[in-house]
Amino acid sequence: MGLEVPPEESNRCVRGCCRSATIPLHLPPASFSLLSPIARGSESTVYEARLGGERVAAKKPVLSTSEDLDKFHYQLQLLCELDHPGLAKLTAAHARPPNYLMFFDFFEPPNLADKIHVEEWSPSVQQVVAIASDLAKALQYLHILGVVHRDIKPANILLDKDLHPHLADFGLAMFQKDIKRVSVENWKSSGKPTGGFHKKNMVGTLIYMAPEILRKDIHTEKSDVYSFAISINELLTGVVPYTDLRAEAQAHTVLEMTYTEQQLTAAVVSQGLRPALALPKSGVPLALFSLIQRCWDPDPEKRPSFGNIIDELNIIQKHLVSSACLPSSPVSKSQNDNIEAHRYQEALNWFTQGELFIKRSEKSDLIENVWSGCSIESSEYHPTLSWGSFATCGRRETMEDTHFMLPHVSEEKDVFAFGIFDGHRGSAAAEFSARAVPGYLKQFGRGTSPIDALAEAFVRTDIAFREELILHQKSKRIVRKDWHPGCTAVTALVVRNKLFVANAGDCRAILSRSGKPFPMTKDHVASCPKERERVIKAGIEVKWQIDTWRVGAAALQVTRSIGDDDLKPAVTAQPEVIETALSDDDEFLVMASDGLWDVISNEDVLSIIKDTVKEPGMCSKRLATEAAERGSKDNITVIVVFLRPVSTAERIY
Numbered sequence: 001m002g003l004e005v006p007p008e009e010s011n012r013c014v015r016g017c018c019r020s021a022t023i024p025l026h027l028p029p030a031s032f033s034l035l036s037p038i039a040r041g042s043e044s045t046v047y048e049a050r051l052g053g054e055r056v057a058a059k060k061p062v063l064s065t066s067e068d069l070d071k072f073h074y075q076l077q078l079l080c081e082l083d084h085p086g087l088a089k090l091t092a093a094h095a096r097p098p099n100y101l102m103f104f105d106f107f108e109p110p111n112l113a114d115k116i117h118v119e120e121w122s123p124s125v126q127q128v129v130a131i132a133s134d135l136a137k138a139l140q141y142l143h144i145l146g147v148v149h150r151d152i153k154p155a156n157i158l159l160d161k162d163l164h165p166h167l168a169d170f171g172l173a174m175f176q177k178d179i180k181r182v183s184v185e186n187w188k189s190s191g192k193p194t195g196g197f198h199k200k201n202m203v204g205t206l207i208y209m210a211p212e213i214l215r216k217d218i219h220t221e222k223s224d225v226y227s228f229a230i231s232i233n234e235l236l237t238g239v240v241p242y243t244d245l246r247a248e249a250q251a252h253t254v255l256e257m258t259y260t261e262q263q264l265t266a267a268v269v270s271q272g273l274r275p276a277l278a279l280p281k282s283g284v285p286l287a288l289f290s291l292i293q294r295c296w297d298p299d300p301e302k303r304p305s306f307g308n309i310i311d312e313l314n315i316i317q318k319h320l321v322s323s324a325c326l327p328s329s330p331v332s333k334s335q336n337d338n339i340e341a342h343r344y345q346e347a348l349n350w351f352t353q354g355e356l357f358i359k360r361s362e363k364s365d366l367i368e369n370v371w372s373g374c375s376i377e378s379s380e381y382h383p384t385l386s387w388g389s390f391a392t393c394g395r396r397e398t399m400e401d402t403h404f405m406l407p408h409v410s411e412e413k414d415v416f417a418f419g420i421f422d423g424h425r426g427s428a429a430a431e432f433s434a435r436a437v438p439g440y441l442k443q444f445g446r447g448t449s450p451i452d453a454l455a456e457a458f459v460r461t462d463i464a465f466r467e468e469l470i471l472h473q474k475s476k477r478i479v480r481k482d483w484h485p486g487c488t489a490v491t492a493l494v495v496r497n498k499l500f501v502a503n504a505g506d507c508r509a510i511l512s513r514s515g516k517p518f519p520m521t522k523d524h525v526a527s528c529p530k531e532r533e534r535v536i537k538a539g540i541e542v543k544w545q546i547d548t549w550r551v552g553a554a555a556l557q558v559t560r561s562i563g564d565d566d567l568k569p570a571v572t573a574q575p576e577v578i579e580t581a582l583s584d585d586d587e588f589l590v591m592a593s594d595g596l597w598d599v600i601s602n603e604d605v606l607s608i609i610k611d612t613v614k615e616p617g618m619c620s621k622r623l624a625t626e627a628a629e630r631g632s633k634d635n636i637t638v639i640v641v642f643l644r645p646v647s648t649a650e651r652i653y
Ligand SMILES: Nc1ncnc2c1ncn2[C@@H]1O[C@H](COP(=O)(O)OP(=O)(O)OP(=O)(O)O)[C@@H](O)[C@H]1O
Pocket: 038, 039, 040, 041, 042, 043, 044, 045, 046, 057, 059, 088, 104, 105, 106, 107, 108, 109, 110, 111, 155, 156, 158, 168, 169, 170, 171
């Protein structure tokens, strides 16, 4: 072709800010000609063009303000520094008035969006993984240079003859260092992201935006990871995110009828709404589902980097190759018939569902709720209880923990119950259990031992919740089919001088006994060999994934829970119940979700309480705050129950 590049000193844009040793920056007008337009974007028109005899794409930006001109120069400077096979390469520019143009290698239409939604291309899983992998490499390259793209979506991914992707459209790309400097203030004050984000079809671009961007935080490389995940999932399912439709125009109409900008934003940010995954039978490896879900985690820090993504995709690719003697499993078109009207918002109130369930199961005869198996002797030790709690969403966007404190379980005044439920895959199971478990405990009558009562409360709540869920799915109040929410649960029952703690999962309860931590629970997690063995025996796979042992396709870390219908009965709701007799040696009980125990040891918990004013609510708050400060990324719920009278002197602060 032979485009001549002038010597570097003179190869500059009109302002002198853009320079390059390899890319000519002011072409003689005679060397190029614009042919027909390929696309009219919001900020530019892209033409098929000829440059020095070669077919190229010419991007002619709309430059109406001086700010637009600044952006053009910024983009050009940035593009001059990029050279990677996974990027649409800038080959030349004309950066002088009156014609501002950027020339790129030409890629035959359609772009990836049109390929999926106009041509209705259904790539094989291998093809999707190959595209994802190439794209991840291009993004890793950008991130190493400190550049974030900020507009990853199929419409900005161009394909060559061999279906290799090339990332285009650097209209919003920026060096991370500049984003920090520029964006925060004017973005927050204007209420809009900077950089020409405000497009007519706002919902259409919203669907790729990470929750932190929708909350108007600054864009980081992890926000690119999020958009990457949405795009790859779109390629796997073939449908426009948040719709069940393939054809783009139609899908966007439906999308905009279903959600306003605010509704979609709120659902993504606060309710953890994400596009539907491909169906399990589509042949998509579970590892790929898991990767996509981690890439769109609400917490940017939990999303893998492109380095990790490339490694994981490599492994997935090897697996696919080794099983390639089997016919490849294309994500078939007939799948569309199966992807029924997914509605993603579950409007049900699960607290109410839990209450209703208890009401329905209430026995009609008046129950004389006397707990058997616990002696009533006047000589026995009488603990004096005071309790308090604190619950915080922490760094998560949604709160999936719930808890209850029930001072009068029965007619007798010496019976108390406390419980914490830590939800996963949504808060539904935790909400349901927070009403159903105490409701059940209230109903148990004469002859039931506390141990049986607790075990039954867990098991019945689990069955009821799963039945309820299926019922609502059948009645179409919940249209999401592959949704299996669950929760871990810990419940303490104090019956006179006896303490019973039932646990299923990784919440924890400890007693402070003679000043030392006395565990009242064991963690039921897949990294515990006994639990792992039990789950495997019950027929569900436990695999080492990324950093730990995980159960089944859902990659759950816990091995017991309420809910999780897809993992039953292996992931059982049957609790382990530990019983102990309380004495004067027992100072207090601390129960908490794993958000606390992840970062604070049992010993530290006791010493923090020793240092805190002896008021249970304050102690709970202090522990949760300390956990957050120590970097806990999870929801945190703490209940502290003092078991001895707290002296007035200690309570005053
Ligand atoms: N090098 C290229 N070769 C072929 N087609 C291209 C090329 N670059 C862009 N296009 C086509 O033009 C469309 C718009 O390009 P681009 O995204 O760069 O413009 P834009 O004005 O920034 O659009 P947007 O509305 O996405 O911001 C692309 O979706 C693609 O279809």
